[in-house]
Amino acid sequence: MEDVSTFACGTCQSGLTTGASSDLEQATHIVRQMICRFGMDEEFGLLAVPELDVPGQGSDAALQQKVNERATRILKEQMDLTAGLLEKHRQQLDDVTKALLEKNRLSRKDLEQLLPSGSLSTRGVHHRTCSKPHAAGRSGL
Numbered sequence: 290m291e292d293v294s295t296f297a298c299g300t301c302q303s304g305l306t307t308g309a310s311s312d313l314e315q316a317t318h319i320v321r322q323m324i325c326r327f328g329m330d331e332e333f334g335l336l337a338v339p340e341l342d343v344p345g346q347g348s349d350a351a352l353q354q355k356v357n358e359r360a361t362r363i364l365k366e367q368m369d370l371t372a373g374l375l376e377k378h379r380q381q382l383d384d385v386t387k388a389l390l391e392k393n394r395l396s397r398k399d400l401e402q403l404l405p406s407g408s409l410s411t412r413g414v415h416h417r418t419c420s421k422p423h424a425a426g427r428s429g430l
Contacts, residue, residue: 316367320360332359381405 321341328335333356341349341356375382384403388395395403 313364316364317360320363321356323363324356324359330359330363 323329324333324336325341326337326339328337330336338352341353381404385395385400388399388403392399
């Protein structure tokens with residue numbers, strides 16, 4: 290679900306742009322795989338029906354519809370969760386953004402000074418520096 294939340298972050302921050310729409314496609318693909326291939330959904334249980342992973346390929350239209358509805362609910366839940374986290378940590382995001390605009394690069398030490406103690410996880414953060422995102426890319430934060 291962490292990947293789904295990461296993709297949801299792009300959509301929450303920028304609305305539905307070309308990049309955000311790509312994020313939404315990737316998040317949808319992950320959620321559909323969780324449901325159809327890996328049996329990772331409480332509602333569907335331990336179900337592995339790979340042909341349902343691609344809309345229109347499954348033979349059971351009613352089951353396809355249920356997969357679509359469940360995937361939509363999961364994505365909405367993750368979007369709401371992500372939007373809440375972004376709002377909760379808005380000041381920290383603004384502080385990091387301001388520092389990146391001023392310095393163009395932040396070291397781990399810089400981030401540790403900007404963020405509350407214990408909030409900086411080593412997972413997903415480059416140990417040397419974080420750079421300002423390029424116009425078409427996402428930051429490493």
